[in-house]
Amino acid sequence: xxxxxxxxxxxxxxxxxxxxxxxxxxxxxxxxxxxxxxxxxxxxxxxxxxxxxxxxxxxxxxxxxxxxxxxxxxxxxxxxxxxxxxxxxxxxxxxxxxxxxxxxxxxxxxxxxxxxxxxxxxxxxxxxxxxxxxxxxxxxxxxxx
Numbered sequence: 788x789x790x791x792x793x794x795x796x797x798x799x800x801x802x803x804x805x806x807x808x809x810x811x812x813x814x815x816x817x818x819x820x821x822x823x824x825x826x827x828x829x830x831x832x833x834x835x836x837x838x839x840x841x842x843x844x845x846x847x848x849x850x851x852x853x854x855x856x857x858x859x860x861x862x863x864x865x866x867x868x869x870x871x872x873x874x875x876x877x878x879x880x881x882x883x884x885x886x887x888x889x890x891x892x893x894x895x896x897x898x899x900x901x902x903x904x905x906x907x908x909x910x911x912x913x914x915x916x917x918x919x920x921x922x923x924x925x926x927x928x929x930x931x932x
Contacts, residue, residue, distance in 0.1 A: 791850040804843050808875070815849065817857070822873040826865050829858070 793801070798810045806821035821842060828838045835858035836846055846854060864872030889897070 791853065793848075797848050800845075800848070806842050806844075815853070816875065819874050822861050823870060825858070825861055826873065829862065 792812045793810065793815075794812075798812065801807050801810045801815060806818050806824075807815060808818050809816040824842070825835070825838050828841075829835065833841075835854050836851065839846060839849075839854050844854075861873060866872075
């Protein structure tokens with residue numbers, strides 16, 4: 788990251804921008820929507836500085852190096868993984884466990900995701916079992932002939 792730390796006043800100013808998800812003294816987390824907007828505008832020929840300025844960012848405040856690094860990171864991610872590469876993966880990460888108490892909505896969402904995963908695993912196992920049985924039937928029929 789850059790050595791251009793953001794003051795509390797700058798952080799508060801940046802939080803007002805609808806394209807900012809979060810801000811700390813060291814970094815800015817942009818929304819997935821802004822990342823997609825950036826890529827589409829950049830592919831249309833606009834320069835990173837122009838895109839950031841049109842989105843309401845003060846380039847002097849955030850620093851041109853931060854703009855360039857973000858632009859390079861997003862273009863690379865888009866080239867490698869498409870639109871899914873632009874998504875903030877931290878929300879799906881299974882890294883270090885969350886120490887705070889989860890809300891009911893968060894618990895429910897996790898349980899739903901786990902249920903969908905288990906259902907998909909069950910479907911896969913059923914298909915594998917069916918294929919195995921079909922192979923065994925074919926082998927036994929070929930031995931008879």
